Every structure is written in C-alpha cells, then in structure tokens.
Amino acid sequence: MNSKRTIILLASLSALLSSCTGSSNARLEAPTFEKASSPMHFTAYACPTVENWSGTSNNVNCATEEHYRKLAEAGFTKALALYEGAPGGARTTAEHVRKSHAAAEQDAMKILEQAEKFGIKYYVRDWSFYGLVKNYSDITTKEQYEEIIRSMLHEDNPYINSPSFLGNYGHDEPNYDELAKIKDQVEIYNRVMKELGKEGAECVINLNPSYVSGAGLNFHTYSEYVDYYFENIAPLVGYGSFDFYPFLFDYVDGSYMRQMYLYNIELFARKCKEGGYELRSYIQDKGDFTGTRDMCGIGDFRFQIYTLMAFGARDITYYTYSGEESESEGGFALMNFMDGTYNWTYDLAKKVNNEVHAFEDAYLSYKWDGVMYKNANILIDNQNFANLVDPLESHDRVSFGDVSEDTLLTSFKNDEGDDAFMLVNFTDPYFKKSDTVTLKFNNARGLLMYRMGQKMVVPLNNGEYTFKLYPGEGRFIIPIK
Amino acid sequence: MKNVKGILLMTALLSSVAALSACGSKEEEVQEGKTLLNFEYLQAGFGDAPYQALAEAFMAEHDDVLVKLRPNKDINTTTASRLETKNNMSDIYIVRDVLEIQRWAAKGWVHDLKDDVYSAKIDGEETLMDLMDEDALEYSKVNDHFYSVPEYYNIDGFVYDAALWEKNGWEVPTTTKELEELCLKIKSDSTVAPIVYCGGPNSADGYLYFATDGWMTAFEGRTNLKRFYAFESPDVFKPENSRGKWHGLTNLKTFFYGDYVMARSQDKDFMTAQKDIIDGKAAMMLNGSWFINENKRMLDVNPKANMKMFKVPEVSDSNNVKLRAEGYATVTGKELICADVGASYFIPEYAPHRDLAVEFLKFINRRSSSVLYTLNSNAPRPLDYNIDPTSEAYKDMTDFGKSVLDIVRNNELFLAFSKSPLMLEGHVGLYAKGRRESSIYQKMTPDEVLEDEYNYVLNNWDSWTKA
Numbered sequence: 049m050n051s052k053r054t055i056i057l058l059a060s061l062s063a064l065l066s067s068c069t070g071s072s073n074a075r076l077e078a079p080t081f082e083k084a085s086s087p088m089h090f091t092a093y094a095c096p097t098v099e100n101w102s103g104t105s106n107n108v109n110c111a112t113e114e115h116y117r118k119l120a121e122a123g124f125t126k127a128l129a130l131y132e133g134a135p136g137g138a139r140t141t142a143e144h145v146r147k148s149h150a151a152a153e154q155d156a157m158k159i160l161e162q163a164e165k166f167g168i169k170y171y172v173r174d175w176s177f178y179g180l181v182k183n184y185s186d187i188t189t190k191e192q193y194e195e196i197i198r199s200m201l202h203e204d205n206p207y208i209n210s211p212s213f214l215g216n217y218g219h220d221e222p223n224y225d226e227l228a229k230i231k232d233q234v235e236i237y238n239r240v241m242k243e244l245g246k247e248g249a250e251c252v253i254n255l256n257p258s259y260v261s262g263a264g265l266n267f268h269t270y271s272e273y274v275d276y277y278f279e280n281i282a283p284l285v286g287y288g289s290f291d292f293y294p295f296l297f298d299y300v301d302g303s304y305m306r307q308m309y310l311y312n313i314e315l316f317a318r319k320c321k322e323g324g325y326e327l328r329s330y331i332q333d334k335g336d337f338t339g340t341r342d343m344c345g346i347g348d349f350r351f352q353i354y355t356l357m358a359f360g361a362r363d364i365t366y367y368t369y370s371g372e373e374s375e376s377e378g379g380f381a382l383m384n385f386m387d388g389t390y391n392w393t394y395d396l397a398k399k400v401n402n403e404v405h406a407f408e409d410a411y412l413s414y415k416w417d418g419v420m421y422k423n424a425n426i427l428i429d430n431q432n433f434a435n436l437v438d439p440l441e442s443h444d445r446v447s448f449g450d451v452s453e454d455t456l457l458t459s460f461k462n463d464e465g466d467d468a469f470m471l472v473n474f475t476d477p478y479f480k481k482s483d484t485v486t487l488k489f490n491n492a493r494g495l496l497m498y499r500m501g502q503k504m505v506v507p508l509n510n511g512e513y514t515f516k517l518y519p520g521e522g523r524f525i526i527p528i529k
Numbered sequence: 530m531k532n533v534k535g536i537l538l539m540t541a542l543l544s545s546v547a548a549l550s551a552c553g554s555k556e557e558e559v560q561e562g563k564t565l566l567n568f569e570y571l572q573a574g575f576g577d578a579p580y581q582a583l584a585e586a587f588m589a590e591h592d593d594v595l596v597k598l599r600p601n602k603d604i605n606t607t608t609a610s611r612l613e614t615k616n617n618m619s620d621i622y623i624v625r626d627v628l629e630i631q632r633w634a635a636k637g638w639v640h641d642l643k644d645d646v647y648s649a650k651i652d653g654e655e656t657l658m659d660l661m662d663e664d665a666l667e668y669s670k671v672n673d674h675f676y677s678v679p680e681y682y683n684i685d686g687f688v689y690d691a692a693l694w695e696k697n698g699w700e701v702p703t704t705t706k707e708l709e710e711l712c713l714k715i716k717s718d719s720t721v722a723p724i725v726y727c728g729g730p731n732s733a734d735g736y737l738y739f740a741t742d743g744w745m746t747a748f749e750g751r752t753n754l755k756r757f758y759a760f761e762s763p764d765v766f767k768p769e770n771s772r773g774k775w776h777g778l779t780n781l782k783t784f785f786y787g788d789y790v791m792a793r794s795q796d797k798d799f800m801t802a803q804k805d806i807i808d809g810k811a812a813m814m815l816n817g818s819w820f821i822n823e824n825k826r827m828l829d830v831n832p833k834a835n836m837k838m839f840k841v842p843e844v845s846d847s848n849n850v851k852l853r854a855e856g857y858a859t860v861t862g863k864e865l866i867c868a869d870v871g872a873s874y875f876i877p878e879y880a881p882h883r884d885l886a887v888e889f890l891k892f893i894n895r896r897s898s899s900v901l902y903t904l905n906s907n908a909p910r911p912l913d914y915n916i917d918p919t920s921e922a923y924k925d926m927t928d929f930g931k932s933v934l935d936i937v938r939n940n941e942l943f944l945a946f947s948k949s950p951l952m953l954e955g956h957v958g959l960y961a962k963g964r965r966e967s968s969i970y971q972k973m974t975p976d977e978v979l980e981d982e983y984n985y986v987l988n989n990w991d992s993w994t995k996a
Binding site for chain 2 (some may be wrong): 135189258259260263267269270271296299300304306307308311337339370431434435436437
C-alpha cells in the first residue's frame with residue numbers, strides 16, 4: 049500500500065516537473081471515477097464443491113469457509129457450479145428430474161451458505177434445468193419445459209431465496225438447432241422468476257467458439273449461429289457469452305495460438321455494442337485432451353484477460369477453477385478438489401484478478417469502441433490481426449510509432465465522449481517476449497494509465513510515450529488534455 | 530538452397546513497403562509489378578517443401594506473379610469463417626476434409642472447377658479428367674460438379690530403419706505370420722522393442738487404424754469393400770460380413786496390445802515415438818509418407834539412419850497362407866492396400882485472384898508438376914504420371930521415398946469413400962460408432978466390438994433412413 053502511494057506521488061511529481069520544464073504550463077489533472085455499480089466480474093467455473101460430489105469421486109469437502117475465503121481473496125465475484133447437484137441413477141425422466149433437483153437444492157444450499165459470507169454470487173447447476181432442451185428425448189414441447197421449470201422454481205425452493213443466488217446454469221455450447229428451444233427455455237425461466245419476485249435472476253447460456261463448425265453447428269455457419277443468438281436470446285438475457293481457448297500445445301515449438309481468437313472476440317464485441325449487451329467470455333487456465341496447453345506463467349492469464357477487456361468484456365469466467373488434477377499430473381486447474389490443495393496457478397490468477405479490480409472503476413466507466421493493431425514485422429501478418437473484420441483505419445487521438453512485437457490497441461469512449469485505450473502485447477506469452485511500443489497522442493499532455501493494477505500519471509514528450517509491456521501485459525490508458 | 534521464403538520476403542520487402550499503411554488497418558496485398566497469389570495449406574508433416582517447389586516452378590513461368598506461402602496449423606478451424614466473411618482469404622487452399630469443401634460449396638463459397646480445371650487441357654491435349662484415376666474422379670464429383678482436386682494419396686505402412694535391420698539381419702515381413710516371427714526374433718536378438726506407437730493425446734490415435742484398415746482391406750478385396758461402402762442394408766455390418774475388420778482388430782490385439790510393443794507406447798506423443806524409431810530404440814512404427822519431412826531435424830542429426838517403409842503385411846494363418854474373404858476380387862490381380870485422399874485443393878468463389886489461382890491449379894496438375902510434388906513429399910498423386918522410382922526423374926529421391934513409390938507400384942490402391950447419405954450425414958463410416966481400436970485396448974474382444982456395431986446399426990437404421 050505504501051509503495052503504491054509512493055509511486056503515485058512520484059508520478060505526480062514527475063508530471064509537475066514536466067510542466068515546469070516547459071512542455072506545458074498547467075499541472076496534469078487526472079480524471080477521477082465513481083465507484084462502479086457492479087464490479088468487473090471474475091467467475092469461477094467449477095467452484096469448490098461438496099464432498100464426494102458424484103457419489104463415487106471420493107473428493108474432500110471443499111464447500112467450506114476456508115475455500116470460499118480463498119475464492120474471494122483471489123478476486124472472484126461469481127461462482128458457476130459444475131459438480132454440485134449430480135443426479136443419482138433414475139429409470140424415468142420424471143424420477144431423474146425429481147432426484148436431480150433434490151440433489152441440486154441440497155448441494156446448492158451448502159455452497160450458497162459459504163458464498164454469502166464473502167459476497168460471492170452463485171449460479172446453481174440444477175440438473176433438471178441445465179441442458180433441458182437436449183437431455184430428455186421425451187421432453188420436447190414448451191409445455192413440458194414449463195412443467196419441469198415450475199416443478200423446480202417455486203416459493204418453497206430454498207436456493208432462490210438466498211442473497212447469493214444469482215441464477216441457473218441453462219446451457220453450455222448448444223448447437224444451432226438447440227437455440228430455438230433454448231429461447232423457449234429462457235422465456236419460461238424469466239417469466240417464472242418474475243412471478244416469484246426474482247426478476248433479474250440469470251439463465252446462463254454460453255455459445256460455442258468459432259472453431260466449432262460442421263455437425264457441431266448443424267452445418268450452419270458461425271455467423272448464422274451467432275446472429276440467431278443475438279436476435280432471439282440476447283434480448284432475454286442481456287449479454288453475449290462464448291468460450292474460446294487460444295493456447296494449443298505444439299510438439300515442435302511448445303505452444304501455438306489459434307488464429308481466430310480476435311475474430312471471435314471482435315464478432316461478439318460488435319454484436320454486444322450494437323445491441324447494448326454485456327460481453328462475457330472465458331479464459332483457459334489449464335490444458336486438456338482437446339490439445340490446449342497448460343499455463344506457462346502469469347502472462348497467459350494477463351494475455352487472455354486484457355485481450356478480452358480490450359474489447360469491453362465485463363465478465364470473465366475461468367475454465368476451470370477446480371479439477372481432479374494436481375500440477376504433477378498436467379491438466380491442472382487452480383485447485384484440486386480431490387484433496388483441497390491449490391496449484392501455483394491459483395496465485396497467478398489471484399494477482400491478475402486483483403490488479404484488474406484495482407482499476408475497474410476507471411475501466412467500467414468506458415465502453416468499447418474499436419480495434420487497431422500493428423505488426424512488428426511488416427512482412428509477416430499476425431493472422432489474428434488479419435482475421436479482424438472491421439479494424440479502424442486510424443484514430444484521431446492516437447497513432448502507432450515503433451513496436452517491437454505484434455501489438456493490439458483498442459479504443460473506448462465514455463458517455464461524455466472521452467477516449468481511453470487498452471494496449472496489449474499480443475504475442476503468445478509462452479515465448480516470453482516483451483513489447484516496446486511507442487504511441488503518439490494528439491491533443492493530450494499526459495496519460496493516466498493502469499499498469500498491473502498500479503495507477504500512473506505521466507507527461508507526454510511531444511505527444512509521445514514509449515511503453516514496455518511484459519508478456520501478456522495490457523495497459524489501460526486515458527489521455528489527459 | 531531452395532529458400533523460397535527468403536526470396537519471397539526479400540521481394541516483398543523491396544516492392545511492397547510503400548503500399549503498407551502505417552498502422553492499425555489492413556495492409557494492402559499489392560506488390561509492385563507482381564500479382565500476389567496467396568497459397569494456404571495445413572502446416573503439418575510434409576512441411577513446406579512440396580508447396581515451395583510448386584510455387585517456385587510456377588513463378589519461373591510467370592515472372593509477374595508472386596506466390597506467397599501461407600502455412601496454417603489452424604486451417605481446419607479458420608477457413609470457414611474467412612470464407613464466410615470474405616476477409617483475409619487466400620486464393621487457393623488445401624484442406625483435409627473434402628466434405629467440408631462440399632458443404633462450403635453448397636453455401637456458394639467454393640468455385641466450381643469443372644470447366645476451368647477438370648475439362649481444361651492440363652498436359653498437352655489431356656484434361657484433368659483424362660489424367661485423374663477413376664476413384665479419385667468419383668470421389669471429387671458432386672452432382673456433376675467438381676469443387677476440389679485431391680492433393681495426394683496417403684500411403685502408410687511400417688516405417689523402419691533399414692540400416693538397423695540390415696545390421697541385425699531382420700527381413701521385411703510380407704504376412705502377419707512373418708511379422709510375428711520377426712517380432713520374436715527382434716526380442717531375442719536385441720534390446721530393441723519390435724513396435725512402437727503413439728497412443729498419447731493428439732497423436733492421431735497412434736496411427737493404429739493404418740494397420741487395422743490395411744489388414745481389413747487386404748483380406749476383403751475391392752468388390753466386398755465396394756459393397757460395404759454402398760451401405761444399402763444394415764447387413765453390411767453383420768459380424769459374419771465383417772471378417773476383415775475382425776482380422777484387423779485381432780491382429781491389433783496381438784501386435785499392439787501384447788508383448789511386442791514398446792513400454793508406455795499408449796502414453797507417447799507422435800514426436801517421441803518417432804524419435805524412438807530414429808534412435809533405434811524400436812524397430813517399426815506405423816506412419817505415413819510424410820515421415821522424413823516431418824522428422825528432418827532429427828534425421829539430420831542421425832545421418833546413419835536409413836528410413837524406409839513397408840506395407841502392412843498380409844493377413845495369414847499359422848501356416849503362412851494368405852487369407853482372403855469369400856468373394857475377394859481386385860482389378861489388377863495385385864494385392865490391395867488402402868489409399869485415402871490426404872487433402873484436397875479448392876479455390877474460393879470470391880478469391881482475390883481466382884483466375885490466377887485456376888492457372889496455378891492447372892499447373893499443379895501437370896505431369897511434370899506431379900513429379901516435382903512427389904519428389905518433395907514422397908506422396909503419390911491420384912493422377913497418371915511417372916512414379917517409377919528407378920527412373921531418372923527420381924534419381925535424387927531418398928530411399929524412403931522410393932520405398933513408398935514401390936508400395937504404390939506393386940499394389941492395387943483402394944480409395945475408401947461413399948456417396949451414401951448415411952455416410953455423408955455422419956451416421957456410419959467404416960465403424961458406425963467411430964474408430965474401435967480403443968475398444969480393443971479397453972479389453973473388448975473383436976467379436977464383442979462387431980456385435981456391438983451391428984446392434985447399434987440395426988437399432989438406428991430405420992431412423993437414419995427415414996430422416
């Protein structure tokens with residue numbers, strides 16, 4: 049805390065000295081920001097779960113005060129159930145629904161009790177509701193959906209009355225044909241919740257990434273899939289959410305970054321901007337059987353979080369917070385629910401989440417506006433940049449000077465029309481490349497910026513400033529006139 | 530040194546800097562005095578060599594063209610969105626899944642090559658239809674249209690180090706009986722593991738299907754397989770009609786899940802397993818014609834290794850008699866081997882330089898270009914051209930490449946594909962429930978697998994055919 053104050057004081061002194069040496073006559077006045085009505089959300093997918101969650105897994109009880117304190121300390125504001133409420137065996141659909149809901153109620157209450165202590169909001173995964181439109185071959189009509197939803201959501205349901213209850217997990221990565229049914233599911237959910245006085249309870253729907261195609265989208269194009277969602281479901285839920293896991297394991301180079309990452313984020317950001325929806329997405333925090341790689345350092349977390357924030361994301365889900373593996377086994381999440389231990393990635397996530405919370409009031413007062421980039425080598429196109437559909441040709445407040453690595457720069461505006469920018473070292477952090485970037489600002493004497501959670505005010509030299517960005521680093525920048 | 534990348538980069542540096550905008554926006558793909566043709570392909574086992582060679586040869590004839598190579602590890606998941614948005618499109622692509630190309634064609638994203646390429650004179654008076662073999666032509670045809678051109682036939686088999694084998698007196702087996710005797714000999718002669726495979730994650734399922742499909746194909750013969758791939762009745766999955774699969778799965782169990790395989794093969798990634806072969810720790814590994822391109826760096830530091838390939842040995846009994854299914858038949862009388870189309874070329878309907886891409890594709894399909902391709906990939910194309918490894922054209926080819934061409938010349942190739950809606954819609958394939966090699970690993974017997982397959986098909990056949 050003291051060191052942070054010292055830095056701010058030094059930055060202010062530096063700005064003052066600069067004004068005395070002739071670059072400006074007035075002291076730099078950094079803007080201030082009101083407390084945001086809602087924080088920047090970090091959601092823990094597969095939050096610490098109940099003992100022996102499946103009846104066979106023999107995991108320890110992680111639904112404890114200690115584990116939820118650690119969740120909150122790591123900057124997580126929401127938790128999304130994966131394991132709780134696992135249904136026991138059932139012979140009929142009706143029995144399955146009944147057992148699933150009973151299990152979900154029981155487990156959810158244990159989690160909600162802990163979540164409430166630390167102000168964490170919780171999405172219940174009630175297996176009678178999650179995947180409703182595809183899990184039962186004999187449940188296919190709106191009337192049947194409503195019957196099941198009403199059997200689950202009623203005044204006597206204890207979890208919906210918890211202060212930490214935020215909503216229910218509805219469907220993950222649906223195919224195209226399921227979207228129409230999900231629309232029905234969400235409409236009914238919203239209506240029933242409104243009747244129960246729980247308007248605003250969220251039904252969590254998360255779409256596939258653009259690297260799913262063919263049968264996964266029922267042979268529709270990705271744009272058709274996303275368009276359908278934004279025309280029919282986004283108005284009901286108020287957000288656009290998708291998951292995209294960018295880092296793949298490469299047998300030769302060690303790591304490979306998917307090329308459509310920015311395309312996918314840009315597509316959702318544009319749709320959210322047009323419709324006034326909140327942008328939500330996921331980050332990869334571990335490798336798995338699909339070819340994604342394990343994290344190599346804090347840069348991996350920063351890279352994904354700052355890249356998503358560069359397009360205005362306000363809710364970022366970690367996939368996954370907990371898992372069965374420890375570091376020695378590979379494919380390890382932040383914590384191991386089998387024995388309740390934590391992997392080193394927990395500490396990295398904690399650091400990055402909290403550095404974002406440190407400037408969330410500033411960040412959340414702006415909205416995403418556009419995207420620019422610069423390739424470090426003009427002869428080699430970064431394919432993530434090349435796949436952007438609608439990049440800005442130029443910006444009247446800023447232009448690129450030299451960059452030592454491929455660099456992403458996105459622009460924001462607040463309600464008053466003021467500008468802000470997010471600058472990201474857009475290289476795979478696995479290769480540990482720092483990026484030295486010079487930007488030239490117009491109509492600005494200085495910059496307010498947030499560097500790894502620290503607020504800095506710096507004067508500009510002829511409008512220019514040179515940044516050094518560590519692997520994965522993003523810098524939120526607000527020009528000062 | 531054929532440093533095409535270097536040539537392209539220097540050319541681009543000298544000619545295009547002025548055309549590049551300062552920041553942020555799309556860079557103009559304009560090269561002074563030259564038309565830029567973007568050629569995109571999967572960055573995988575073959576490396577860049579065959580595509581560099583084709584690009585160089587084309588540019589030698591077209592000094593106003595700059596062919597820019599765009600190797601892409603992610604091509605299977607990036608292409609659809611780029612075709613749809615018409616953004617950052619290449620002029621010509623190679624992708625693996627021909628059904629994807631056909632789906633994209635249905636959306637109007639792919640150029641019909643029937644008139645421009647298939648019916649055009651490619652080599653003298655001969656058209657591509659004249660040059661292409663019958664199966665490949667049928668494979669590429671969609672309702673009298675052609676949206677793709679097969680790049681190569683995937684020839685696979687057991688890769689081995691001939692120098693190691695010669696030193697130990699090990700001989701190439703031609704039957705499963707001989708293969709088993711060889712495995713026993715290798716075990717008694719040395720500390721070398723007879724067989725290694727890559728059963729780890731993201732390693733093509735150990736390439737085990739090269740063996741199971743090879744054994745099935747050799748046993749069944751062309752006529753039986755054609756009948757199977759017509760999928761006219763669920764009976765084609767009956768266990769008694771699936772003896773080729775049974776032999777494949779039985780031999781799989783013997784050779785890959787028994788005493789002949791290197792320890793921990795099930796956990797090995799493909800690079801580790803390939804290193805075991807090159808380092809002489811294992812004697813054989815299932816692999817494809819890309820092997821030496823993919824492992825160039827490892828082979829460069831192991832110059833004594835002399836890699837070659839032999840085809841999967843024929844199914845035989847304990848008396849070393851080759852076994853054949855009832856109704857077994859081939860066209861040429863030669864033994865039958867699998868030859869899948871590894872990947873296919875296509876040209877986007879809205880390619881920035883579509884006409885030039887057509888010219889490049891016609892060039893690629895000339896006989897001389899096919900020789901050039903094979904020299905650099907060790908893979909045969911499904912066209913009529915010289916594949917005699919003893920000919921002057923291949924005098925500089927590696928022993929590995931020549932062994933692959935020997936397999937092609939000495940056997941009859943069978944291209945497994947189907948036009949049945951059941952296969953196009955993804956209901957059935959060689960196995961209805963997906964590859965079944967792992968079922969054997971998980972201790973199911975071949976009989977149980979075949980029974981399971983048949984019951985599954987029988988239970989779903991009506992719904993599949995009604996739909």
